[in-house]
Amino acid sequence: MSITAETKCSYCFKTICCQYITQQIDSPKKKADFQVMLWQIAHANVEFYKDEDGWFLMFITPCEQLEATGGCAIYNQRPDICREYDNDYCEYDASAEENFELYFKTYDELLSYCRKRFKKWDKKK
Ligand code: SF4
Ligand code: SF4
Numbered sequence: 001m002s003i004t005a006e007t008k009c010s011y012c013f014k015t016i017c018c019q020y021i022t023q024q025i026d027s028p029k030k031k032a033d034f035q036v037m038l039w040q041i042a043h044a045n046v047e048f049y050k051d052e053d054g055w056f057l058m059f060i061t062p063c064e065q066l067e068a069t070g071g072c073a074i075y076n077q078r079p080d081i082c083r084e085y086d087n088d089y090c091e092y093d094a095s096a097e098e099n100f101e102l103y104f105k106t107y108d109e110l111l112s113y114c115r116k117r118f119k120k121w122d123k124k125k
Contacts, residue, residue, distance in 0.1 A: 008087050015070045016091040018063045018082075022056045031121065034114045042107045050102040 003011055028034050040046050045060040065073045072078055097103060104110040115121045 005087055008090075008092055010070070012092045013070065015066055017085055018066045018072075020058055020060045020062075022058045024053065025055050025057050027055050031114070031118055034110070034117075038107060038110055038114070041104060041110050048102075048104045048110065049097075049100045051099050052101070 009015070026033075028037060037048060040057065041048060047058040047060060049056050049058060063072075065078070067073050072082070102113070104113065
């Protein structure tokens with residue numbers, strides 16, 4: 001049986017789109033901006049990415065309204081952003097990462113980027 005838009009979510013056992021939140025941030029430019037990001041990404045489940053829309057902070061944290069069966073406990077009142085998410089071509093079909101220009105999952109990855117971007121990163125003031 002072929003997967004259709006109506007049935008696709010029932011095949012998506014990890015309910016991928018309900019496992020994280022994102023927040024767009026101002027594009028970091030100065031060392032001080034990246035210092036704040038390093039502090040943030042030093043915490044568990046915090047990541048950053050940049051895509052064609054800009055920079056985003058991401059928290060890997062499942063929605064508490066997600067039911068064990070994969071359903072939404074507040075389906076009729078779910079937020080607009082959930083309502084508007086189109087499953088025609090979604091993360092079940094292709095990972096969002098494919099559109100990331102930059103992706104930092106760990107403190108060390110971001111620190112390595114900072115050292116490349118700012119030649120004097122390790123120099124004390
Ligand atoms: S919209 Fe896509 S990613 Fe979200 S639960 Fe359905 S199939 Fe999975
Ligand atoms: S409110 Fe429902 S649809 Fe929205 S992220 Fe949570 S479980 Fe998913």
